[in-house]
Amino acid sequence: MDDNSVDLGLAARGGTGPILSPRLELQLKCTSRDVVEENFLRYPLKLKNYNDSRISTLVPRILVVVLVPDNLADWLHQREEELCLRCCGYWVSLREMSETQNSSTVTVELPRLNRFTVEALQSILQRISFGGFP
């Protein structure tokens, strides 16, 4: 088993651009809310994960950080009408980020505008389908 920091690979059908099945690879991290600032999340990413995510690849890679409540009891609420899952993901592409002198972690900024929603994922895959980047 090869650990290249990719936790999930997505291949979508029905790409409308030159790539029929646009692919995206995700590195997934989960953390509680204490990394949130006004406009960014600042996430300390392990050096190996940082380097694996910024290298030049044919299938684009993004980092997704999912925020969860500090209190375990607040993660999930289930009632008759609804199932409420308390988390919001944010994404960023580390492509072409520079090499670092750090030895253990790199603090990565994820814009709070980059919420990882269904719509966001769809438009990322569309851009990839047209030969672009996330």
Added chain:
Amino acid sequence: MITVPGNEILSTIEPDVLEAYLRKKGWHERGRLYDNAGAIWRRRDESSNEDLEILLPLKKSLGDYAIRIGDALKTLEVVEKRSQLDILSDLLTNVTNVEIQAIVTDIQVSNSSGTVTLIGIVMGNFRKINIELDEPEYTLAIKAYQERLSVVCSGDLIKEGSYFVLKNLHNFVLVGTHYDLATNVTRSTQC
């Protein structure tokens, strides 16, 4: 049993070798990606009438080169209904630093050196492998041939035509029997 090739082997496959293979199998290039870092290849699947797609990496410096070659093999495995190792053996032009267990099937008689033919398993199938041997390996090969012993040898495997040649040999021993050249004594190994 290994059924899926590892990244080390996948990264030895040259892009133009896979390109030639795809062309031969009826695939067509439909476009390039990211400044010629990759290419989109398509083929129509007769049974489903859908277009199949392979993203071919063109630069070996890509961080995911081996993985993308692996993806291509996975697609080909489904389309051609044969194992990835089978397909790989058609693509493979050389494998460095490989260890093979084989039997000696032919020796070209010479004074103290010559070409020895082995049959061993390469990429999941029996293959003919030729090796140029000098002493003392040549004598070992003769012994293996006469006594029907198998050998283990290590080197770089290079495809030439329909068979392989083992070069840069750095190991050649008989299996099951430890033959000490210095003392001319045969001892059986405990397996």
